[in-house]
Amino acid sequence: xxxxxxxxxxxxxxxxxxxxxxxxxxxxxxxxxxxxxxxxxxxxxxxxxxxxxxxxxxxxxxxxxxxxxxxxxxxxxxxxxxxxxxxxxxxxxxxxxxxxxxxxxxxxxxxxxxxxxxxxxxxxxxxxxxxxxxxxxxxxxxxxxxxxxxxxxxxxxxxxxxxxxxxxxxxxxxxxxxxxxxxxxxxxxxxxxxxxxxxxxxxxxxxxxxxxxxxxxxxxxxxxxxxxxxxxxxxxxxxxxxxxxxxxxxxxxxxxxxxxxxxxxxxxxxxxxxxxxxxxxxxxxxxxxxxxxxxxxxxxxxxxxxxxx
Amino acid sequence: xxxxxxxxxxxxxxxxxxxxxxxxxxxxxxxxxxxxxxxxxxxxxxxxxxxxxxxxxxxxxxxxxxxxxxxxxxxxxxxxxxxxxxxxxxxxxxxxxxxxxxxxxxxxxxxxxxxxxxxxxxxxxxxxxxxxxxxxxxxxxxxxxxxxxxxxxxxxxxxxxxxxxxxxxxxxxxxxxxxxxxxxxxxxxxxxxxxxxxxxxxxxxxxxxxxxxxxxxxxxxxxxxxxxxxxxxxxxxxxxxxxxxxxxxxxxxxxxxxxxxxxxxxxxxxxxxxxxxxxxxxxxxxxxxxxxxxxxxxxxxxxxxxxxxxxxxxxxxxxxxxxxxxxxxxxxxxxxxxxxxxxxxxxxxxxxxxxxxx
Numbered sequence: 001x002x003x004x005x006x007x008x009x010x011x012x013x014x015x016x017x018x019x020x021x022x023x024x025x026x027x028x029x030x031x032x033x034x035x036x037x038x039x040x041x042x043x044x045x046x047x048x049x050x051x052x053x054x055x056x057x058x059x060x061x062x063x064x065x066x067x068x069x070x071x072x073x074x075x076x077x078x079x080x081x082x083x084x085x086x087x088x089x090x091x092x093x094x095x096x097x098x099x100x101x102x103x104x105x106x107x108x109x110x111x112x113x114x115x116x117x118x119x120x121x122x123x124x125x126x127x128x129x130x131x132x133x134x135x136x137x138x139x140x141x142x143x144x145x146x147x148x149x150x151x152x153x154x155x156x157x158x159x160x161x162x163x164x165x166x167x168x169x170x171x172x173x174x175x176x177x178x179x180x181x182x183x184x185x186x187x188x189x190x191x192x193x194x195x196x197x198x199x200x201x202x203x204x205x206x207x208x209x210x211x212x213x214x215x216x217x218x219x220x221x222x223x224x225x226x227x228x229x230x231x232x233x234x235x236x237x238x239x240x241x242x243x244x245x246x247x248x249x250x251x252x253x254x255x256x257x258x259x260x261x262x263x264x265x266x267x268x269x270x271x272x273x274x275x276x277x278x279x280x281x282x283x284x285x286x287x288x289x290x291x292x293x294x295x296x297x298x299x300x301x302x303x304x305x306x307x308x309x
Numbered sequence: 310x311x312x313x314x315x316x317x318x319x320x321x322x323x324x325x326x327x328x329x330x331x332x333x334x335x336x337x338x339x340x341x342x343x344x345x346x347x348x349x350x351x352x353x354x355x356x357x358x359x360x361x362x363x364x365x366x367x368x369x370x371x372x373x374x375x376x377x378x379x380x381x382x383x384x385x386x387x388x389x390x391x392x393x394x395x396x397x398x399x400x401x402x403x404x405x406x407x408x409x410x411x412x413x414x415x416x417x418x419x420x421x422x423x424x425x426x427x428x429x430x431x432x433x434x435x436x437x438x439x440x441x442x443x444x445x446x447x448x449x450x451x452x453x454x455x456x457x458x459x460x461x462x463x464x465x466x467x468x469x470x471x472x473x474x475x476x477x478x479x480x481x482x483x484x485x486x487x488x489x490x491x492x493x494x495x496x497x498x499x500x501x502x503x504x505x506x507x508x509x510x511x512x513x514x515x516x517x518x519x520x521x522x523x524x525x526x527x528x529x530x531x532x533x534x535x536x537x538x539x540x541x542x543x544x545x546x547x548x549x550x551x552x553x554x555x556x557x558x559x560x561x562x563x564x565x566x567x568x569x570x571x572x573x574x575x576x577x578x579x580x581x582x583x584x585x586x587x588x589x590x591x592x593x594x595x596x597x598x599x600x601x602x603x604x605x606x607x608x609x610x611x612x613x614x615x616x617x618x619x620x621x622x623x624x625x626x627x628x629x630x631x632x633x634x635x636x637x638x639x640x641x642x643x644x645x646x647x648x649x650x651x652x653x654x655x656x657x658x659x660x661x662x663x664x665x666x667x
Contacts, residue, residue, distance in 0.1 A: 094647050226461065227461075
């Protein structure tokens with residue numbers, strides 16, 4: 001068995017690399033399902049990462065840190081909601097604004113915390129189970145957020161496809177005029193979906209600054225918010241596939257890190273490009289089948305709703 | 310009684326011009342709060358941000374130095390935005406323009422020719438356009454979202470630059486610093502006014518402003534861009550090709566961003582370094598919107614955003630304010646602009662009835 005000792009640590013790092021993407025993508029998925037395209041994921045993640053990190057350094061409580069990150073992400077999403085839902089601003093432009101603002105705001109918030117160390121989020125050890133060789137450490141010795149991310153995927157899948165509320169949310173995303181005519185509060189539902197997306201992005205960001213690389217650095221998300229947006233297209237708006245896609249990307253990220261560490265004879269910069277290039281390749285492969293995208297994408301995505309009556 | 314938003318029968322022309330000013334006013338008011346929170350005298354901070362950088366001819370010329378890449382990138386982006394083509398990767402196209410353009414000097418440093426710089430600028434444009442051609446081909450052939458692909462390519466371009474400058478482009482006599490040798494005189498952008506850093510790139514930016522103005526107002530391609538953007542179906546019936554417009558706006562914006570890149574490295578920076586731009590390509594998105602996607606507006610918006618860079622530096626030196634304030638400031642401008650733009654197509658009405666009549 002000793003020849004395969006590397007497998008478990010690699011699996012563990014793949015999971016930590018994927019978890020921020022799982023959070024951000026599953027939150028944004030709900031927002032998009034309600035018909036709102038929020039391109040501010042990167043900005044919300046950054047503000048979440050900074051807020052979570054600051055809260056943990058100040059209070060010492062990881063629970064408060066994650067809660068603060070979720071709150072900060074939701075606050076950013078609220079800004080987006082006010083602009084796009086109440087003031088009917090263009091969603092693409094507002095999302096870009098949210099990201100640009102988030103980059104600046106998080107840098108400002110975190111400037112006194114650069115280089116401050118914190119302990120990484122502790123891994124839970126489920127007694128007995130985590131001692132099982134191979135599977136034990138992978139399945140039963142993760143930190144709480146990893147479990148939460150997977151639970152959230154399940155909850156979102158169940159909510160969207162097995163509950164009445166989820167059906168209404170999807171109806172709002174597919175035809176806001178019809179949903180409005182039946183009497184559903186389109187704007188209120190979209191606000192809730194957008195806020196949920198923001199909270200999840202915030203937690204995803206906090207996972208980066210508290211668990212993946214326990215530190216704060218400007219722009220530390222390095223495009224993960226955008227990769228999360230691409231993952232949703234890759235997953236054709238299906239929660240289960242979002243999870244799969246996120247783990248695939250986690251795998252690519254870790255693969256290139258290990259290749260760099262192993263001294264592979266390829267310049268490190270080219271290995272670092274892999275996640276970004278893979279995102280493009282995946283987008284191309286999925287998008288070229290236009291009918292598939294049209295079938296699965298929420299029909300009203302990105303469209304402004306103004307109740308005429 | 311509550312506030313109701315109702316659609317104007319016709320969009321308000323006055324508001325088109327008023328909302329950028331409203332947005333600036335709101336930004337200044339919010340930044341007063343921000344400065345209070347950061348513990349500095351708001352009036353002093355506003356002075357350092359907006360007045361102090363301009364109290365000398367040199368300061369004024371620096372405004373144009375900083376505005377040059379912003380205007381070049383924003384002019385290009387605005388054409389795409391008008392056609393609903395969302396190129397947000399100008400930062401990457403800027404880097405590729407810098408790489409392509411400077412490659413000529415890096416590989417042939419001994420060249421002494423009046424044609425060197427023009428060819429470098431041309432290659433900069435080609436580099437930026439080539440980088441923007443990737444999202445164009447992916448969009449037109451594979452329907453891949455240009456927002457995501459152009460943004461991913463920003464990171465790739467940054468890594469290519471890093472690879473070159475930590476590798477073969479490093480100055481052999483440079484003590485192993487990741488910097489190229491400094492550009493020779495024939496590879497340098499000529500200075501426009503002695504004693505300042507204002508360079509030929511500023512003229513190119515002005516040329517882009519005028520040229521694009523004429524193109525959008527007077528030529529068929531400009532008309533096609535506007536029609537495809539506002540009414541894609543009508544454009545289709547008129548026989549305008551959507552794909553052609555996607556190609557055109559991406560190549561055009563890529564080329565201008567590329568020129569911005571080569572102007573930076575052979576202008577104020579004077580060598581290839583790991584960090585060529587403090588995010589000009591992203592700030593240019595704000596410049597484009599603040600300028601109402603119109604060349605003349607972009608010119609003034611570019612100067613204003615350039616002032617926030619200068620003001621950020623002045624405030625950092627004189628008040629110890631973090632440089633990140635600039636980013637917050639720029640983000641706020643765009644937020645408030647998008648928020649107040651609701652006034653163009655809608656108006657607020659007080660509704661005095663107590664019950665909703667729906």
